[in-house]
Amino acid sequence: MKKVLFLGFFLFILLIPVNVWAVEFSIEATDITAQLHEDGQVDVKESHTYEFDGDFNGITRRLISKEKTTIKNFQATENGKELKVEKDGDVYKVYRGWL
Helix, strand or coil: CHHHHHHHHHHHHHHHCCCCCCCCCEEEEEEEEECCEEEECCCEEEEEEEEEEECCCCEEEEEECCCCHHHCCCCCCCEEEEEEEEEEECEEEEEEECC
8 A cells, every 4th residue: 555655646746847947049140250360369259149938047158169279258248238257167158137
């Protein structure tokens, strides 16, 4: 009897709906320009137009630099307003509102 109750309780727990805080989005447009300098440095500017379904307060972007290279001066803007950026390893967290 205990096994049946345990199994019933276990199945009940598995079937409880859980809120998932994922946001659906698509990238409507992307424009990338790169300027190579004589010293080997490259200036890259990317512009992405996102279409979000629902509320969101930012995005994450993973950029992996090749061996013996670095990524410097990562910045993000929205409609000309600079956004807060935090770096965690090779992941950049871009916040458009509160933390």
